[in-house]
Amino acid sequence: MTAPLRQGESIVVQVALAERSYGIVIGRGLLASLGDRIRALRPGARVAVVTDETVARHHLPACEAALKSAAVEASSIVVPEGEGSKSYTGFERVCEAIIAARIERGDLVIALGGGVIGDLAGFAAASVRRGVDFVQVPTTLLAQVDSSVGGKTGINSRHGKNLIGAFHQPVMVLADTALLDTLPRRQFAAGYAEVAKYGLLGDAAFFSWLEANWQDVFSGGPAREHAIAVCCRAKAAIVARDERETGERALLNLGHTFGHALEAGAGFSDRLLHGEAVALGMALAFEFSARKGLTAAADAERVRAHLAAAGLPTQMTDIPGGAPGPDELMDLIAQDKKVKRGTLTFILVRGIGQAFIANDVDPGEVRAFLADKLAQR
Ligand SMILES: NC(=O)c1ccc[n+]([C@@H]2O[C@H](COP(=O)([O-])OP(=O)(O)OC[C@H]3O[C@@H](n4cnc5c(N)ncnc54)[C@H](O)[C@@H]3O)[C@@H](O)[C@H]2O)c1
Numbered sequence: 001m002t003a004p005l006r007q008g009e010s011i012v013v014q015v016a017l018a019e020r021s022y023g024i025v026i027g028r029g030l031l032a033s034l035g036d037r038i039r040a041l042r043p044g045a046r047v048a049v050v051t052d053e054t055v056a057r058h059h060l061p062a063c064e065a066a067l068k069s070a071a072v073e074a075s076s077i078v079v080p081e082g083e084g085s086k087s088y089t090g091f092e093r094v095c096e097a098i099i100a101a102r103i104e105r106g107d108l109v110i111a112l113g114g115g116v117i118g119d120l121a122g123f124a125a126a127s128v129r130r131g132v133d134f135v136q137v138p139t140t141l142l143a144q145v146d147s148s149v150g151g152k153t154g155i156n157s158r159h160g161k162n163l164i165g166a167f168h169q170p171v172m173v174l175a176d177t178a179l180l181d182t183l184p185r186r187q188f189a190a191g192y193a194e195v196a197k198y199g200l201l202g203d204a205a206f207f208s209w210l211e212a213n214w215q216d217v218f219s220g221g222p223a224r225e226h227a228i229a230v231c232c233r234a235k236a237a238i239v240a241r242d243e244r245e246t247g248e249r250a251l252l253n254l255g256h257t258f259g260h261a262l263e264a265g266a267g268f269s270d271r272l273l274h275g276e277a278v279a280l281g282m283a284l285a286f287e288f289s290a291r292k293g294l295t296a297a298a299d300a301e302r303v304r305a306h307l308a309a310a311g312l313p314t315q316m317t318d319i320p321g322g323a324p325g326p327d328e329l330m331d332l333i334a335q336d337k338k339v340k341r342g343t344l345t346f347i348l349v350r351g352i353g354q355a356f357i358a359n360d361v362d363p364g365e366v367r368a369f370l371a372d373k374l375a376q377r
Pocket residue numbers: 052053054055058081082083086113114115116117119139140141142143146147148149150151152153161162179180181182183184187274
């Protein structure tokens with residue numbers, strides 16, 4: 001880890017994937033350079049900007065101005081905000097609009113938004129004309145540290161989230177940290193859970209740094225760029241080694257097995273945002289690991305205290321309206337995870353920064369743990 005960079009400098013993180021390699025550019029105020037960067041990357045290309053209504057209100061005019069100043073021919077496609085747009089209807093709308101905007105091979109789709117827009121626009125780009133290139137301009141913290149990097153794109157099925165999709169890597173990611181200034185604090189905190197995740201899964205020094213600097217990350221000081229760069233470097237390294245999640249990439253799911261079950265139990269509603277569920281899921285993964293004697297109880301408490309300080313839920317009682325019962329949670333975990341020969345796969349920890357893939361977790365032990373947690377009122 002290096003000292004935080006001075007304000008105004010941009011940081012470039014490379015995602016090394018042979019001919020599909022690309023750079024993630026991170027810095028405050030970068031949106032203004034979007035047009036010039038597109039021109040340099042793809043001279044003469046026309047672009048279609050896909051965004052949602054809320055992001056359009058805050059940031060589309062500046063995005064359009066940046067493209068116009070570099071004489072990049074652009075059209076905009078605005079969809080309703082929220083997970084509902086990651087649907088067949090949303091997908092159809094965006095694909096048809098990209099075609100109507102005469103985006104051809106060699107042109108670019110730009111995803112200007114959070115994870116919903118990145119997943120939707122990325123999947124549309126992967127599909128139209130059997131694949132056009134796209135650029136990610138992530139506008140949520142979650143998207144800047146997680147969803148815009150790594151090439152997973154897709155929409156939801158009635159059978160579950162993200163069940164229809166493709167691996168389609170962007171050709172550039174432009175993370176303007178100033179765009180996060182308009183993000184509601186609750187959404188910022190939810191994204192922060194994924195930031196803390198990188199420390200917890202593989203970088204204890206980064207977690208300690210976050211404990212000391214998290215307020216500066218929230219308030220938009222130089223610590224924000226540094227934290228985002230550390231996360232992107234970690235994700236880029238993991239993705240470069242395991243693009244299609246046959247192994248190590250699964251470590252990024254720390255907190256996500258418990259988290260997804262709780263998120264599903266809350267009906268994927270505003271009661272529990274994804275990052276909030278992940279925060280609670282990570283607290284549970286540490287506690288469960290401590291209970292199995294894999295990590296110290298003090299580590300689990302340290303993790304819980306930090307996430308709680310950042311305003312994230314860390315106890316079952318923190319879920320508005322309450323958590324589902326242990327049997328319902330176990331059903332949800334079984335739906336999310338393939339149960340192989342009676343055992344579950346979990347990401348567990350041997351300490352802060354030491355996550356590992358455990359393939360042999362006994363469902364009975366998980367149920368007993370959850371029942372105890374739910375009984376604590
Ligand atoms: N592809 C991946 O690897 C990956 C990884 C993690 C999550 N995801 C997906 O990401 C999605 C969640 O992403 P998200 O949390 O960014 O949600 P989101 O895209 O719905 O954004 C959250 C909310 O913030 C608003 N918003 C976005 N940027 C804003 C800004 N700068 N100022 C003010 N408001 C802003 C949006 O309009 C929305 O209401 C889920 O669909 C999830 O499945 C994908």
